[in-house]
Amino acid sequence: MTEHPTSHEGRQPLAARPQERARPRQEAAAAGLPSDLPAQPGGPVAPAAPGPELPAQPTGPTPPAGTDHPSTPAGAEHPDASGGTAHPGSPAGIDHPDTTAGTGRPSPADDTGHPGAPGGTGHPGSPDTTGGTGHPGAPGAVAVAVSPQRPGGGARGGDGVARREGERLRFVGAATRRIARGIDLDEIVLGLCRATVPTFSDEILVYLRDPLPVGDERPVAPFVLRLRRTDRLRLSDLEGEELVLVPDPDPTPAAELCEVRNGGALAEVLRGVRPVFGDSAAAKTALTELLGPEHPLPGGLRAILAPLRGRRRVIGAAVFLRRPERAGFEPNDLLVAAQLATHTALGIDKAVLYGREAYIADELQRTMLPDSLPQPTGVKLASRYLPAAETARVGGDWYDAIPLPGSRVALVVGDVMGHSMTSAAIMGQLRTTAQTLAGLDLPPQEVLHHLDEQAQRLGQDRMATCMYAVYDPVSHRITVANAGHPPPILLHLGGRAEVLRVPPGAPIGVGGVDFEAVELDAPAGATLLLYTDGLVESRLRDVWTGIEQLRERLAATAQLTGPDHSPPLEALCDDVLDMLGPGDRDDDIALLAARFDGIAPSDVAYWFLEPEDAAPGRARRLARRALARWDLEELTDSVELLISEVVTNAVRYAERPVTLRLLRTDVLRCEVGDDSPQLPRQRRARDTDEGGRGLFLVNRLARRWGATRLSGGKVVWFELATRT
Numbered sequence: 001m002t003e004h005p006t007s008h009e010g011r012q013p014l015a016a017r018p019q020e021r022a023r024p025r026q027e028a029a030a031a032g033l034p035s036d037l038p039a040q041p042g043g044p045v046a047p048a049a050p051g052p053e054l055p056a057q058p059t060g061p062t063p064p065a066g067t068d069h070p071s072t073p074a075g076a077e078h079p080d081a082s083g084g085t086a087h088p089g090s091p092a093g094i095d096h097p098d099t100t101a102g103t104g105r106p107s108p109a110d111d112t113g114h115p116g117a118p119g120g121t122g123h124p125g126s127p128d129t130t131g132g133t134g135h136p137g138a139p140g141a142v143a144v145a146v147s148p149q150r151p152g153g154g155a156r157g158g159d160g161v162a163r164r165e166g167e168r169l170r171f172v173g174a175a176t177r178r179i180a181r182g183i184d185l186d187e188i189v190l191g192l193c194r195a196t197v198p199t200f201s202d203e204i205l206v207y208l209r210d211p212l213p214v215g216d217e218r219p220v221a222p223f224v225l226r227l228r229r230t231d232r233l234r235l236s237d238l239e240g241e242e243l244v245l246v247p248d249p250d251p252t253p254a255a256e257l258c259e260v261r262n263g264g265a266l267a268e269v270l271r272g273v274r275p276v277f278g279d280s281a282a283a284k285t286a287l288t289e290l291l292g293p294e295h296p297l298p299g300g301l302r303a304i305l306a307p308l309r310g311r312r313r314v315i316g317a318a319v320f321l322r323r324p325e326r327a328g329f330e331p332n333d334l335l336v337a338a339q340l341a342t343h344t345a346l347g348i349d350k351a352v353l354y355g356r357e358a359y360i361a362d363e364l365q366r367t368m369l370p371d372s373l374p375q376p377t378g379v380k381l382a383s384r385y386l387p388a389a390e391t392a393r394v395g396g397d398w399y400d401a402i403p404l405p406g407s408r409v410a411l412v413v414g415d416v417m418g419h420s421m422t423s424a425a426i427m428g429q430l431r432t433t434a435q436t437l438a439g440l441d442l443p444p445q446e447v448l449h450h451l452d453e454q455a456q457r458l459g460q461d462r463m464a465t466c467m468y469a470v471y472d473p474v475s476h477r478i479t480v481a482n483a484g485h486p487p488p489i490l491l492h493l494g495g496r497a498e499v500l501r502v503p504p505g506a507p508i509g510v511g512g513v514d515f516e517a518v519e520l521d522a523p524a525g526a527t528l529l530l531y532t533d534g535l536v537e538s539r540l541r542d543v544w545t546g547i548e549q550l551r552e553r554l555a556a557t558a559q560l561t562g563p564d565h566s567p568p569l570e571a572l573c574d575d576v577l578d579m580l581g582p583g584d585r586d587d588d589i590a591l592l593a594a595r596f597d598g599i600a601p602s603d604v605a606y607w608f609l610e611p612e613d614a615a616p617g618r619a620r621r622l623a624r625r626a627l628a629r630w631d632l633e634e635l636t637d638s639v640e641l642l643i644s645e646v647v648t649n650a651v652r653y654a655e656r657p658v659t660l661r662l663l664r665t666d667v668l669r670c671e672v673g674d675d676s677p678q679l680p681r682q683r684r685a686r687d688t689d690e691g692g693r694g695l696f697l698v699n700r701l702a703r704r705w706g707a708t709r710l711s712g713g714k715v716v717w718f719e720l721a722t723r724t
Contacts, residue, residue: 165332171199172336176343184355185212186229188347192318192340193231200336201304201320203232207258207290208308208316208348214356225258225290225316258290266290270307270314275337277329278303290317297321301328306341310349318344364421368428370400377407377665378473380595382569384577388419388534388588395588396423396464397532398431402438405708405715406671407473407599407663410438413485413530413592414466414508426462430454430508434468441710444468444481448508448515452483455509463509467502467530471522473599474663478522481515483508486533486543489551493525493566495558497551524598525566529554534587535576553579569593603630603664609647611654611674619647619660623670630664635720638701643670645694646716650674654713667703667719675713 175195182188189206196204210226260267265285269276276283278297283305287297290305297303298321308316318341322328365387373381381401388395396416404410412434416427433454437447447468455462465485471478480488480500484507491497503516522528529550536546557575561567567575573593605626609615620640627636643660650658654674663669680695698705698718705718 168332168336172339175200175340179340179343179347182347183351185348185351188344188351189229192344193229196320196340197231200333200340202323202326203230203321205230205291205319205321206308206316207318209314210257212315212348212352213313214352222259222261225260227256228316258292264289269305270317273307273309273314275304275306275334275341277301277334278305287319291319298324301330302326304329304333304337306337308341308345308348310345315345315348361421361424364424365395368424368431369398373401374403374409376401376403376409376473377663377667377669378597378599379409379471380569380597382573382593384573384589384591386534386577386589395419396427397534397588397590398427399530399590399592400431400434401592401594402435404438404470405441405673405710405717406661407669409471409594410444411469411471411528411530411592411594412438412466413532413590414464415485415532415534415590416462416464419588426455426458426464429458430464430466434466439708441708443517444470444479445515445517448481448483448505452508452511452513452515456511461509463507465507465533469528469530471528471594471596473597474604476522476524476596476598477519478528478596479517479519481505481517483515486531486536486547488531489529489547489554490520490522491527491529491554491558491566492523494563495555497555497558499547499551522596522598524596526596527566527569527572528594528596529576530592530594532587532590534589535580535591537587549579550576566595569595599663599665605662607660609651609658609660611651611656611658613651615651615658616644616647619643622660623662626662632664632668632722635668635722638720639668639670642698642701642718642720643672645697646670646672646718649680649694650676650716653678664722666722668722669717669719671715671717673710673713673715677709677714679707679709679714680716 175192178195179188179191182191185208189208192206193204206228207225208228210224258266260270265282266289269282269286278284278287279301283303284297287303287305291297302322302324304320306318306320307314308318318337320329320337369385370383373383375381383399385397385399396414396418398412398414398416400410400412402410402412412431414427414430414434416423416430430451433451434447437450442450448466451466455464464483466483467480467485467488468483469478469480469488480502482502482505484505487502488500489497490500500520502518505515506513531550533543536550537543538546541549553576554572557567557572573591576591577589605622607619607622609619620643623639623643624636627633627639647658647660650672651674653676656675659671659673661671661673663671701720702718703721705716707714707716
């Protein structure tokens with residue numbers, strides 16, 4: 001429990017309060033006064049006719065010296081830290097600020113602030129979710145404190161006090177609503193500054209802890225306060241015009257950083273939680289420590305230092321300043337400052353927690369998606385991902401490009417139902433499973449079948465759609481299998497865009513269904529677009545209308561580049577996303593574009609070798625002829641040595657013919673395949689060993705190399721850089 005700013009010792013128990021509240025009415029009735037006084041929204045109202053003076057009722061022990069409370073009128077309730085009653089002399093209906101609970105405030109029809117939102121405010125007449133309660137009575141009612149007329153004052157003086165209290169009440173309501181509208185940290189601080197300058201103060205400085213604590217993090221002492229924002233107004237004398245307030249572009253010469261030392265005056269004021277006037281000895285020392293000795297402070301009651309306390313600890317401080325030509329702060333202004341500080345602190349605390357959750361969501365989504373796409377031979381790739389909204393950054397959409405043996409590449413786009421952490425976690429598991437299955441070089445329909453089984457193992461209602469395609473740049477063919485996903489669109493070189501006819505299939509996770517694959521032509525220069533339904537489906541259009549609009553958009557973009565040139569992939573992805581209107585973002589979007597360049601037949605050499613001792617020598621001769629045809633004689637020695645080592649290892653374990661393929665692109669790639677599933681492993685040979693050095697040579701001379709297990713054997717490959 002945090003100490004209440006105006007708590008007193010020796011309070012009456014809560015059970016006794018209803019009787020105390022009823023007692024003045026009974027005595028008033030006995031004295032001839034009306035028993036029921038209407039509650040006015042502007043504050044206490046003097047009785048219509050003078051009556052006998054009401055006797056003062058005991059309200060508990062006198063507050064200790066040093067508390068900034070006006071004298072308690074007779075018959076008025078004593079301020080209470082747990083009941084949320086209004087303080088005498090304070091704006092009627094304003095709850096006393098509580099550092100751990102929401103505070104009551106007026107509840108106009110347009111007020112939407114709530115304690116559950118950052119900077120939210122409670123409502124009178126309804127319990128606050130954090131423990132504070134509104135003022136008793138009907139919603140919007142203001143408590144009336146019945147008190148006799150003071151000496152020297154009459155009904156007119158009472159009306160002036162009521163008017164001032166009503167204005168203060170309306171200001172607090174408007175200011176807290178403005179603070180409550182902020183979502184992030186900067187909006188909340190800006191709302192506090194704009195609401196108080198110049199209405200409440202001429203200058204405000206907001207200091208926050210650096211760094212701000214998050215959740216249950218243990219505080220570190222001593223901590224540092226950093227000047228987050230300052231708003232200041234100055235008087236400008238324009239010729240022929242009256243004095244007006246204009247923004248002051250000059251920064252306030254206050255200290256940027258302040259280290260709060262344990263046991264210091266600033267630490268003691270912040271620990272006390274209550275706002276204090278700047279004329280007290282402790283406040284003067286604390287303000288000098290906070291703002292620095294170079295910052296001039298106005299004299300008298302023209303400064304208020306209000307600690308900003310969140311749920312568990314002090315997170316900053318706000319300094320309200322008034323100029324000498326303006327009236328000083330009144331005691332009731334401490335309550336206003338406490339209200340503003342409480343709402344601001346709670347809003348900042350919740351904004352920090354929300355920012356932490358958003359950061360975790362962003363990191364989770366980023367790690368689930370590939371950092372960068374590979375650039376396999378014969379194909380260029382580009383991708384985009386857009387979350388559904390800033391408040392729902394985590395989704396189940398994913399994309400991937402996986403290099404396969406034989407210079408092929410697997411293109412994957414999927415969509416898990418939902419926009420939560422659970423959806424992102426399921427998406428990550430399915431993506432990992434798809435990568436593992438692709439490494440086994442399974443057919444696309446088999447990959448979807450295993451993904452379906454994996455989704456069922458993850459639990460019930462774990463459904464997703466997926467499109468899995470394998471592109472072969474040598475044969476210029478693409479094999480596609482679909483699991484309930486929107487069909488891909490193929491943009492041809494001449495500008496024609498067609499929606500590919502692929503079997504629809506059932507979503508992953510349904511179970512007990514078969515998936516079909518279809519093989520289609522993938523001509524050089526064509527672009528394949530894989531996407532999720534968030535791109536083509538929304539509240540304003542159905543999925544097939546969106547697909548037709550996407551096809552027309554791709555065709556229009558291709559016509560701008562001419563019939564002989566394909567549009568750039570990055571620009572094409574941006575142009576596709578530009579088709580989305582303001583109401584079209586109901587779902588997150590994953591987009592994967594692939595430009596098929598292919599490998600020309602003249603750049604491919606392919607042979608079969610019998611598994612015999614003469615196979616390495618024949619492989620060297622065939623490779624030498626191919627390199628001479630491609631004008632790559634400078635690579636002859638390295639290629640012959642590496643091919644001899646790899647083919648020798650394949651012949652040792654193979655039972656069927658060994659395949660040898662050379663591919664010339666920007667690099668020279670050599671692939672040797674056999675029917676043995678055992679993958680070679682590089683090891684360090686001893687001096688007495690006769691073998692075991694082949695892969696060591698491959699590792700030293702090749703630019704890259706690797707081995708991939710296939711369903712019917714393996715492929716060992718290496719690449720050499722060309723100088724062309």
